[in-house]
Amino acid sequence: MGTKPIGLTIAGSDSGGGAGIQADIKSMEANGVFATSVLTALTAQNTREVRAVFEVPTDFIAAQIDTVFDDFAVGVVKTGMLSSSSIIDVVAGRLVARASGVPLVVDPVMISKGGYPLLAASAVDALIARLLPLADVVTPNAHEATALTGVSVVDESSAREAARILVDRGPRAALVKGGHVNAGDEVLDVLFDGSDFSVFRAARIDTQNTHGTGCTTASAIAANLAKGHDLVEAISRTRRYISGAIAGALSIGGGHGPTDHFYAFKGSGWFPMDDGSAGS
Numbered sequence: 001m002g003t004k005p006i007g008l009t010i011a012g013s014d015s016g017g018g019a020g021i022q023a024d025i026k027s028m029e030a031n032g033v034f035a036t037s038v039l040t041a042l043t044a045q046n047t048r049e050v051r052a053v054f055e056v057p058t059d060f061i062a063a064q065i066d067t068v069f070d071d072f073a074v075g076v077v078k079t080g081m082l083s084s085s086s087i088i089d090v091v092a093g094r095l096v097a098r099a100s101g102v103p104l105v106v107d108p109v110m111i112s113k114g115g116y117p118l119l120a121a122s123a124v125d126a127l128i129a130r131l132l133p134l135a136d137v138v139t140p141n142a143h144e145a146t147a148l149t150g151v152s153v154v155d156e157s158s159a160r161e162a163a164r165i166l167v168d169r170g171p172r173a174a175l176v177k178g179g180h181v182n183a184g185d186e187v188l189d190v191l192f193d194g195s196d197f198s199v200f201r202a203a204r205i206d207t208q209n210t211h212g213t214g215c216t217t218a219s220a221i222a223a224n225l226a227k228g229h230d231l232v233e234a235i236s237r238t239r240r241y242i243s244g245a246i247a248g249a250l251s252i253g254g255g256h257g258p259t260d261h262f263y264a265f266k267g268s269g270w271f272p273m274d275d276g277s278a279g280s
Contacts (some may be wrong), residue, residue: 005226006072007033010065010091011080011109012041012053012118018258019045019112019212024078024219026261031223031241033220036072038064040091041083043118047211047253050112055083058090065094075226076216081109081118082142083135086127092130103225106135106171107218124148133170137191137231139218140166145176153178156188156199163192173231177217191235198232200239209249209257216259217242 007028014020021037028035029074040061044052068074077099082088095104108127110119119127132138142153145162153162159176165173173193189200220241224234248263260266 005033005075005223006036007219007226008036008065008068008072008074008077009080009222009223010038010040010044010061010077010082011107011215012083013039014043014045014212016046016211016253016258018047018072018252018256019215020081023212023215023258023261024080027216027219028078028223029200030261030264031220031227031237033223033226036068038068038075040087041081045112046255046259048255053083053118055087058086061087062090062094065091065098069098074099074102076105076222078107078222079131080107080218081214082131083118083123085122085123086125088126088130092134095134103136103222104134105218106131106138106143106224106227107214108138108140108148109214110147120275128169132166134173136225137173137175137221138166138171139177139221141177141213141214145174156190159188159190160192160197163190163197167192167194172220175221175235177214181280187262189235189239191232193231198235200235202239202243205243205246205247205249207246209251209259210246211256211258213242213246213259216245216261218229257258 004270009024011021014022027033042054043050146151149162149165153159163176175191178188185204186206187202191198202269220238222232224237244263245259248260252258
């Protein structure tokens with residue numbers, strides 16, 4: 001009987017299937033990791049808009065987390081939409097109690113592509129104070145990095161500054177993503193690990209179908225950490241994976257279509273699955 005690493009995503013649901021916990025599960029599985037999940041919120045969402053959000057009661061969120069850890073040898077945790085300070089508090093508390101030593105990837109989901117707030121303004125301080133200090137890496141896009149640090153992220157220099165400020169707030173590393181910076185033909189992501197900077201570059205792909213790229217990216221990083229790769233290698237593998245997923249993006253719905261998480265199974269691009277060993 002075969003086994004493979006196990007990941008846990010703690011995030012909100014996207015009824016449109018392109019982002020949120022649906023994207024997390026697809027991304028982890030496409031990258032060779034079995035995905036377990038804890039729902040924090042339900043969204044009424046499609047490719048054009050988020051119409052409504054229903055938050056899962058915090059006691060049920062805690063019960064989901066405990067139930068997963070009671071049965072599964074979780075090798076990595078990834079958080080996404082944690083829409084209120086009370087949800088952040090319970091998730092942080094359960095992770096302290098149940099996930100000591102387990103790598104944590106924090107995707108600080110703050111706003112939908114259509115502009116709907118997915119993190120209450122009153123919860124930003126809780127995110128910084130309670131969750132960031134637990135993270136092995138936090139993965140904001142340029143807008144989120146700006147909101148969390150006050151630095152306007154518009155280029156490599158400002159991304160470096162924002163990443164340094166984020167690490168000063170507790171996570172072991174910060175990856176500031178450049179996909180939302182509309183400059184040039186290149187996407188540039190900046191990683192700071194508390195000591196050194198690494199820069200990841202990729203060609204910008206001309207498409208509006210990028211719904212869920214943040215969730216997909218953070219989950220792919222998490223999957224590669226669960227397989228034993230170090231952070232730089234996990235991000236390098238993810239950068240190749242996400243470029244292929246965006247290149248194969250799907251024209252579904254009338255707004256921002258989703259990436260194709262399983263593009264590699266159609267025979268195009270880089271095939272993300274391997275034998276699960278580091279350095280393979």
